[in-house]
Amino acid sequence: MNSGAKISKDSKNSVIDLYNRLPDCKSPHLFSFLPPAMKNIPAFKAILESPRNVIIVTHFKPDADALGSSLGLAGFLKKGGHKVTVITPSDYPTFLMWMPGNESVISLSNESEEPFIKAKQSIAAADILFCLDFSNFSRINSLGEFVKNAPGIKVLIDHHLEPESFADFEQWDHKAASTAGLVFQLIEQLGKKNLIDADIANCLYAGIMTDTGGFRHSNTTQTEFLIASELTALGANPSNVAKQIYDTNSFERLKLTGFVLSQKLQVLPQFHTAYIMLSSQELKQFGSQTGDTEGLVNWGLSIKGIKLSVLMYDRKEEIKLSFRSLGDFSVNEMARKYFEGGGHKNASGGMSRLSLEDTLKKFLSILPEYEEKLKSTN
Secondary structure (H helix, E strand, O other): OOOOOOOOHHHHHHHHHHHHOOHHHOOOOHHHHOOOOOOOHHHHHHHOOOOOEEEEEOOOOOOHHHHHHHHHHHHHHHHOOOEEEEEEOOOOOHHHOOOOOHHHOEEOEOOEOHHHHHHHHHHHHOOEEEEEOOOOHHHHHHHHHHHHHOOOEEEEEEOOOOOOOOOOEEEEOOOOOOHHHHHHHHHHHOOOHHHOOHHHHHHHHHHHHHHOOOOOOOOOOHHHHHHHHHHHHOOOOHHHHHHHHHOOOOHHHHHHHHHHHHHHEEEEHHHOEEEEEEOHHHHHHOOOOOOOOOOHHHHHHOOOOOOEEEEEEEOOOOEEEEEEEOOOOOHHHHHHHHOOOEEOOOEEEEEEOOOHHHHHHHHHHHHHHHHHHHHHOO
16 A cells, blocks of 8 residues: 555544544554555545446455455445446355345356456446456456556555556555455545445455454454454444355365365475365365365364465366465465465465476475475464
């Protein structure tokens, strides 16, 4: 996120009100969560004063943060009279389809060319294009060139490391736990928090909840709890959001999880590493759908002494890798260097064009390079 601009008076007052309601946890550092305002926010605010044709694009295989921040932002912009369309470069898990606005999403699919044609036309006609939860055009696959070359104003809202420089306006902060939190903060900076209703609040809460691992990951700070509290006050239902995302499993997904834990989870004590490898045949055996592998990589980190966990599975067109780590060990560096990926220090993604077996061999061959770092990581 760009620095140097002052926080609006309205934003500060909203935080002061919250501060006064929390007498038992007052701290001189309470205001440290306030982000610097988007650079040129008066110009950005002026652009939004007239109804615009707006497109919001998420990354490929959107998770709860990508979809929640997008649908939350869409709901907010619609209240300002804007025509808003959310586009996802792929399908997404059924356990996210409860989100308000889901029914209007243009979701690209290999099964039909129609959504792609519609998305392409919408992007070309947009006055404003919001890029949410990604900062490199490679993350939106076939839509990358169309968004890059589109004439509309581009707005980046994201928290991933090493973004491309392409946006006219940026709400970017790699220290932020979620893109949904950045959307909330942007709405505050615009002085429009009063427009957040229960539907918007639930979408944004979902993004914050999942990207902090249910407020358990190391990226969880005072900021996340304060924003979550604000969203709850504005109508978010934490219990229902958690149930929809964490407790709405298919029987097949549970059987896949059991299979992974009993037969596929491997541990390498010397490297403080665990890994899971799933073939397309194994995924097919359990009728795997989009989202069924989500969270599997975290099981490795739950093992005492493990500091790096990796999931690799065959996505037909490529091998997908998910990296998770503890402490100071950066999986972002590993993913960028060897697997055409990246993301965050402790959570990143990558891909491989090798076979699944050769991808595993490559991964195992680079572990000695990181042995000392993994051993000394706190």
